[in-house]
Amino acid sequence: MTDTSLPRRDPDIRIHTSDVEAVLTNPATGSVYRLNPTALAVWELCDGQTTLEEAASALAELTDQSPQEITQDIRRTVDELTELGLVRE
């Protein structure tokens, strides 16, 4: 990922949510991924337009993490989502 923008969600990925978790399914592979709320939030912010700074600022406001901490978490999560093919650079 770049410093300026988050990647885009893979439009083929399907999402199913309950009150407490989200499950993403890749129809092409049949793989299923369970995301915690913050990972889901990062995935939802991956629209190809939202910047890392914007995402960190918004999530820091909604959680008890500092923008620095949440930035690291976002980077790590995006790397994982990219590795799993759930977002595209």
Added chain:
Amino acid sequence: MSTGYRGMTDTKRDEAELVVKVIYEEGYEPLAAAVCSLFDPRSASLRLDAKVTAFVGDDVLLVVGDSPDTFRSVLSRANTPPTLVLGPTNDTNIMLEVVEIGAIGYLSNGSPLETITNSIRSVARGTAVLPPIMLGALARQSVERERRRQRVKEKLKDLTPRQREVFFEAAKGQDKHGIAEALCISPETARTHVHNVMATLGLHSRHELISLAYELRYEEGDV
């Protein structure tokens, strides 16, 4: 990643010591009374229209209702204690707004009593309470609002000094007569200025103007 998310923590605290003030819309009196009965005897519930000018000695304020106006009116009062709002289920617009104007918790007003009391304890500790699954939607809206705020802040620079004066008078809730009196201009001139200010800023209502001014002033001390 670690969630770092503070919603719905469940650490116990002696709730008997917590003084909870509940302000409720009509129809929520039984819920308000039930909540109060579980906390310190000094806890009390009040209808929305009760006159409350201060929340002295209250540990947590609980606001129960369906209308955004209810939440705005209560949260705009001075010196509110940590506040939990019980509002419409999964309404992310309301949820985001109440968090932005000062609430540190939001739950569906149909939540079980145990969830509400646990959340009151969390709020008393200063821990945010929000439905975890809504975090992404809230974050997206927060990003959008911040972008809009930045766009309007840029546009504010395009106002003339007189228009800026009009902007702040209108932001105080003044109508064209009040603005005219404050700035020693005619009401019709005031009306024209307000029209031009709103057009320049891309605003559609006085309410939007007041909200915007509040947000910007809150952020910068002055624009």
